[in-house]
Amino acid sequence: MTRDPDHLLPTREPVRLIDATGEPTGLAGVAMPPDDALLRAYAALVAGRRLNDQAYALVRQGRLAVYPSSHGQEACQVAAAQVLDDGDWLFPTYRDTVAAVTRGVDPVGVLTLLKGDWHSGYDPYEKNVAPQTTPLATQLPHAVGVAHAATLRGEPTVVMALCGDGGTSEGDFHEALNFAAVFQAPVVFFIQNNEYAISVPLARQSAAPSLAHKGVGYGMPGVRVDGNDVAALLAVLGSAVARARAGEGPQLVEAHTYRMQAHTNADDAGRYRSDDEVAAWTDRDPITRLSAYLSNRGLLSSSDREAFAEAAERLAEVTRDGINRDVTPDPADLFAHVYASPTPQLREQQALLADELARES
Amino acid sequence: MTHEKLSMAQALNRALHDEMAADPTVLMFGEDVGPLGGVFRITDGLTATFGEQRCFDTPLAESGIVGMAVGLAMNGMRPVVEMQFDAFAYPAFEQVISHVAKMRNRTRGRVALPMVIRVPYAGGIGGVEHHCDSSEAYYAHTPGLHVVAPSHPSDAYALLRASIASPDPVVFLEPKKLYFVKDEVDTTEEQPPIGTAVVRREGTDATLIAYGPSVPVALEAAAVAAQEGRSLQVVDLRSIVPFDDETVCAAVRSTGRAVVVAEASGFASVSSEIVARVTERCFHSLAAPIRRVTGFDIPFPPPKLEHFQLPGVDRILDAVDDLQWEYP
Numbered sequence: 068m069t070r071d072p073d074h075l076l077p078t079r080e081p082v083r084l085i086d087a088t089g090e091p092t093g094l095a096g097v098a099m100p101p102d103d104a105l106l107r108a109y110a111a112l113v114a115g116r117r118l119n120d121q122a123y124a125l126v127r128q129g130r131l132a133v134y135p136s137s138h139g140q141e142a143c144q145v146a147a148a149q150v151l152d153d154g155d156w157l158f159p160t161y162r163d164t165v166a167a168v169t170r171g172v173d174p175v176g177v178l179t180l181l182k183g184d185w186h187s188g189y190d191p192y193e194k195n196v197a198p199q200t201t202p203l204a205t206q207l208p209h210a211v212g213v214a215h216a217a218t219l220r221g222e223p224t225v226v227m228a229l230c231g232d233g234g235t236s237e238g239d240f241h242e243a244l245n246f247a248a249v250f251q252a253p254v255v256f257f258i259q260n261n262e263y264a265i266s267v268p269l270a271r272q273s274a275a276p277s278l279a280h281k282g283v284g285y286g287m288p289g290v291r292v293d294g295n296d297v298a299a300l301l302a303v304l305g306s307a308v309a310r311a312r313a314g315e316g317p318q319l320v321e322a323h324t325y326r327m328q329a330h331t332n333a334d335d336a337g338r339y340r341s342d343d344e345v346a347a348w349t350d351r352d353p354i355t356r357l358s359a360y361l362s363n364r365g366l367l368s369s370s371d372r373e374a375f376a377e378a379a380e381r382l383a384e385v386t387r388d389g390i391n392r393d394v395t396p397d398p399a400d401l402f403a404h405v406y407a408s409p410t411p412q413l414r415e416q417q418a419l420l421a422d423e424l425a426r427e428s
Numbered sequence: 429m430t431h432e433k434l435s436m437a438q439a440l441n442r443a444l445h446d447e448m449a450a451d452p453t454v455l456m457f458g459e460d461v462g463p464l465g466g467v468f469r470i471t472d473g474l475t476a477t478f479g480e481q482r483c484f485d486t487p488l489a490e491s492g493i494v495g496m497a498v499g500l501a502m503n504g505m506r507p508v509v510e511m512q513f514d515a516f517a518y519p520a521f522e523q524v525i526s527h528v529a530k531m532r533n534r535t536r537g538r539v540a541l542p543m544v545i546r547v548p549y550a551g552g553i554g555g556v557e558h559h560c561d562s563s564e565a566y567y568a569h570t571p572g573l574h575v576v577a578p579s580h581p582s583d584a585y586a587l588l589r590a591s592i593a594s595p596d597p598v599v600f601l602e603p604k605k606l607y608f609v610k611d612e613v614d615t616t617e618e619q620p621p622i623g624t625a626v627v628r629r630e631g632t633d634a635t636l637i638a639y640g641p642s643v644p645v646a647l648e649a650a651a652v653a654a655q656e657g658r659s660l661q662v663v664d665l666r667s668i669v670p671f672d673d674e675t676v677c678a679a680v681r682s683t684g685r686a687v688v689v690a691e692a693s694g695f696a697s698v699s700s701e702i703v704a705r706v707t708e709r710c711f712h713s714l715a716a717p718i719r720r721v722t723g724f725d726i727p728f729p730p731p732k733l734e735h736f737q738l739p740g741v742d743r744i745l746d747a748v749d750d751l752q753w754e755y756p
Contacts, residue, residue, distance in 0.1 A: 186534040197502070198534055202526050208492050209527070212499020212507075219455075219481055220504070238519070242492030249487055404537040405571050407595040410623070410670035 074288065077279035081291040081323050084298040087351045089359025100301040102366050108145050108297045109361060110375045112354050115141040115165035117379035118174060121386050122164065122181075126332045130390045131181040135162040139295070139327030142353035143259045145169050146300035147227050150308050156195045158210045158228040160203075162259075166229065167196050174382065175389030184396050204234040207243030207256065214252040214311075225311045226254045227304075233264025235281065236272050244319065248285040253311035255304060256319045259294060261326035266339040282319035294324030295353040298360070325351075398424065431614055437607040439581035440470045440546075442615065443588035444508065448478050451506060454592055456483040458493055458510035458546075466510060468548055468607055490520040494545060498527050501541040506592060514549040514601075515558035521566070528597045529572030544591045544598045549577075550641045550691050552605030552738055554731040560604075561728055562692035564640075567599040568668045568701070574622055575668040577601040579643030581611050583626075583666050586619040594622060603641035623670035627679060631661030634685035634748055637676060637702055639665035642689040642739055649689075649744040660748065668698055673705060680706050681713040685751040687721060689739050694722035716752035 083092050084099055091099065100108075119141070122134040137144050140162075148157060148169035159167050167177045171194045179188020180199060187198035197213075200206040210228035217224035234240055235258060247254045258278050262269055275281055282289025292303040300322060307318040325348040329336040336345075361367035402409050402417040409417065434442065448454045456471055462485035465472030474483035486493050490511060497507035511517035517524075524545065531541045551560035567575045574596055578584040584602070591598035620626070628643065629650050638646040643664045650660035663679045665672065680686045686706060690699040703718045721739040729737050 185536055190538045191535060205527060208495020209499035212496040213503040216500045216503035216505050239491055242489040245487050246492045246496055404533045
């Protein structure tokens, strides 16, 4: 373990193992992940893209209030989940539906927040996925606490804490990284820098040489990685997880990616960025790139492709069916989970509502 | 020994010690709470006794402290954090409001946060700016939090233990000016649960309702009133949330008159809530409108002016005099 700044500073260029045309970059010092890991990632990327598109369509159909899509960022989503063991934790934001689903959380549970039946629709302990947070960076100190509890018990748990470029401006980002470094908590802070916080470009968030450079100020390594290259992401995040699990402390990883769609369907991205800019990123699509790499090596047959597309379609169908199923939320639930048992005042208020409903029916 | 004379500071320290000894998942952390034992020495000796994994100093960042406690509580621990001073807790406000208070509800009861946020609070110690706020209304207004404010060392001991054992997050307000006042503490007695008020002094003419730092002032006022021939009952809320409507209303019905005493500014406050609740429930038992003696609606004054802000015996007795005694 060293606090030598040279050791902590990110490289000048993001780590990239497969270029935009699907050719290996031959980057020295970072091993290409094994073929089966890449194939697994490919399947998850295809499923993730389909889920993004399905959720977006569900908004248009009025079934979801809103959907912050990770279209274009699926490589980050998939890699963040794929490098974790079962006992590890994932802390997603509102844009990380695909990461949570890749980790195995029921997509309908994840989208419940946006469907409006409840705030968080899944059991965080089932897959060790924290509830998605909509305030920015506030989940990062929680990630440190979960990791520190594991350390105190001598468990090998690692926590993957996600945030965006905008989130790095928040005070909780600073406090979480500082705490994690001081306590050597096994946390990987993974920033998906997609260039925009709704409409505000990166230049208005930070004047740092890169967001990964922020790591050195806390005494943790910062690494930059191509966020549309799932091979590089698996390698970089995998090594950060291994390092944390070995007791060598937290790490900051910044992925360079791009939000291909607007912030949500309620946003008009045309007001703050050009079509040319978006088109340039289309050429760097994470799925096209991996597909070319795998096909060129004979690792992806047309029957594989069909099977993955079919599995993605099934995921979309399950999601669609679940979201289209109307459930009538029970108003008694409003009072049930404020405290372990309702206060006398809440019992009175619950009775009041029950009486109101009884008189209506 | 079951009965001892302890200051509130000692009683709180004893409660932390006893809970940490009883439950290895209880952790204590914050600013200067390690080897120093806290600026008020509430955590004195805990690091030496339980080791620095159980009682430790953190970086100086309140949101980080509370946020880390959320994660620890999510993952099997029972964290207790100290905010050092009332007004220094505000950087943690978002964590408290958006996460501590809401986690159980957001997750439909799947994630509980058994944690305690200890806040040395209120005035009367000659503290400089930002060291004397009465911040209870912010917390009491937020569903999902329990809010406790003891006035007596024995309650401080019992309620801190109950708060640590509670499955819900508790904001534990410790009146700084009472830290070093000693009284009998029974450390074996059955713990009074959170959410129960107590009648501190029996009386028949009017009821003084107080909590935390205002209770001793109310008791003093009742003692003076007794010499003047007026019998005042004193109710100590002990817990602000949950609110003990039953005890408070029974007390007010028994006398028919009431004055609420609180250090916090009166506008949109816990004291206004008490007046509203009691009026709604006891209207026909009241011989006069309920009066309040509170801090003025001003930022907490500098030390040399703070005595104008704090409810005092004379102001309380003036309010009592105002309870329309001409209509029996």
